[in-house]
Amino acid sequence: xxxxxxxxxxxxxxxxxxxxxxxxxxxxxxxxxxxxxxxxxxxxxxxxxxxxxxxxxxxxxxxxxxxxxxxxxxxxxxxxxxxxxxxxxxxxxxxxxxxxxxxxxxxxxxxxxxxxxxxxxxxxxxxxxxxxxxx
Numbered sequence: 001x002x003x004x005x006x007x008x009x010x011x012x013x014x015x016x017x018x019x020x021x022x023x024x025x026x027x028x029x030x031x032x033x034x035x036x037x038x039x040x041x042x043x044x045x046x047x048x049x050x051x052x053x054x055x056x057x058x059x060x061x062x063x064x065x066x067x068x069x070x071x072x073x074x075x076x077x078x079x080x081x082x083x084x085x086x087x088x089x090x091x092x093x094x095x096x097x098x099x100x101x102x103x104x105x106x107x108x109x110x111x112x113x114x115x116x117x118x119x120x121x122x123x124x125x126x127x128x129x130x131x132x133x134x135x
Contacts, residue, residue, distance in 0.1 A: 049092060056085035 005023070009016040035043070062068060063078040094102075 045092075049089070052085050052088050056082055056089075059085065 005019045059081040
């Protein structure tokens with residue numbers, strides 16, 4: 001919303017220092033405060049997915065409820081909610097470019113691993129001196 005501490009304090013009738021103290025306490029209790037941006041991103045994504053699935057399940061449950069069978073307005077609203085949930089879930093599907101990019105990364109990692117193994121074999125081969133028959 002963009003409110004500063006003074007505006008918050010005035011709107012709820014407490015001092016700015018109290019607002020500041022409560023914000024600091026909330027930040028310290030926040031389990032996300034020690035997470036990286038990547039971890040927060042995936043946590044929010046998972047939470048969004050879970051919430052969307054709950055909304056969609058509940059909408060289907062209510063849509064199929066016999067009590068709502070003769071309530072076309074309610075059923076239309078529930079179908080709209082289901083459609084919105086499905087639309088949101090489609091955003092979780094990676095596109096073809098991303099899948100190709102991910103495949104290329106996997107291939108490069110496999111190539112790097114094979115190259116590393118070859119380098120290690122070469123290093124070991126150089127350490128072992130051939131056994132000469134004359135000595």
